[in-house]
Amino acid sequence: MMRVSSITLVLSAFVVLLFTGCDKYIYEDLEECPQGVFISFYHQTPCMDEPTAVGEVDGLHVFAFDLHDKLVKIERVAGMVDLVKAYKVELPPVEKGQYSFIAWAGGTDKYFSLNEYIVGKTTKEEVMLTLRSKDGNALALDGHQVWRGESKVVSLPDRKEFGSVFDEVAINMLEVTNRLNLELKLHESVCEELDIDDFKITISSANGTSLINGRMPLGAAQLTYPGTEISRNESSVRLAYTLMELKSGYNNVLSVYNTKEDKVYFKQDLLGKVLLENPNVNLECTHDFDIVMEIEDKCKDCPDNHLVVHIMINNYTIHSYAVELANRY
Incomplete structure (x- = not known):
């Protein structure tokens, strides 16, 4: 019985060696x-x-x-x-x-133009993907x-x-993608004077191209990202955006334009003057942003312009921006 056990152990060891090793028994x-x-x-x-x-x-x-x-x-x-x-x-x-x-x-070709990757030739510094666009307008990523x-x-x-x-x-x-839910509201002080349907919100950035190593080339074309309307009423509109990676130096711009007046109410650096004004935002960790912008007349009965745009980022209120008098009148 002991001899049989010994033979079994030897055979087991040989099988392990045969199928797990790389030696003269196989190669x-x-x-x-x-x-x-x-x-x-x-x-x-x-x-x-x-x-x-x-x-x-x-x-x-x-x-x-x-x-x-x-x-x-x-x-x-x-x-x-x-x-x-x-x-x-x-x-x-x-x-x-x-x-x-x-x-x-x-990196699917549904949303991106993909580079041709060639063994022995392609390097980390070459283009990985480029967001599809037409006439400067980015394809909607829709949460991708x-x-x-x-x-x-x-x-x-x-x-x-x-x-x-x-x-x-x-x-x-x-x-490397970001989701922005943006709500534009009209304060009761401007509801009689302004119409929410006259406002156009634009988010643009030169961040549509990414290299394999994760960097983005400088000097790329600025793309305008489409917003998907979530809701609308008489005094507010909510839009959802999906953007590629947000980094300083890539012409990231958020603007609010009144088409009836042909005036820009707000135009600032999306990062430096908006998102990063919230000290709790870390772009390495945060990829979902709730932005609330409210237009208010701080002195409705005053002869001068006192319009301001209040901004809240992820429930944190940053300072307000004045609507420049020269810009509006």
């Missing part, structure tokens, strides 16, 4: 041994204590770059992908070396989310010496 030359990296995904901003799953995304691109930032491998997954903790992508680089991995999720992340450097040893080696790396996927 005559270790250079033939497979190597690769298993890539998983998670989401954790600087404001989060624990990582979470990314969840469902529409399309996934995973790039492997060498130390010279040249593309050595790309994996594309079309359609809806659920980036849960257990989901992994396998990328086998072509030879030993050091590699970094960049992942983009949500885009994510990006980059791994640490992974080193794969020489397979001639070490045989089959599979490493694992996790990529922190950070969102």
Whole structure:
């Protein structure tokens, strides 16, 4: 009985060696041994204590770059992908070396023009995607989310010496899209004088193009983002916007224009003068914004102009902006 047990143990060990090892029992030359990296995904901003799953995304691109930032491998997954903790992508680089991995999720050709990625030629500094547009007007993203992340450097040893080696790396996927719900209200002091239907709200930015490395090229064309009307009544209108990444220096502008008077009531830097006026806003962590703008006449019976625009960002009131007299009359 003990002899049978011994034989069983030896056979079990041989089976493990046969199917998990990469040696002369399977390969005559270790250079033939497979190597690769298993890539998983998670989401954790600087404001989060624990990582979470990314969840469902529409399309996934995973790039492997060498130390010279040249593309050595790309994996594309079309359609809806659920980036849960257990989901992994396998990328086998072509030879030993050091590699970094960049992942983009949500880069679907429904909303974006995608670059042609060529192994051995494409670099991290080349264009990843460009938001579709026509005549300077961006295609409505309608709440669509885009994510990006980059791994640490992974080193794969020489397979001639070490045989089959599979490493694992996790990529922190950070969102690069933003959702703005904007409400424009008329204070009771101006309801008789102004009509909410005469106002046009415009949000524009030169942020429609993203590089594989996550940067955005300067000097790109400014795009006007469409707003989806949520509600409207006699004194207010609510619109929803989905924007690409918001960074200073990309001509991010929020304006409120009265078409009947042909006057601009408000025109400011969307970041510097609006969103970031709320000290609780961290663009690395916050991607949903509720903006309330209210036009009020501070002295209705005064002969001079006392119109102001009050602004609230995520329930935090920032200072009011005066409607310039020269601009309105």
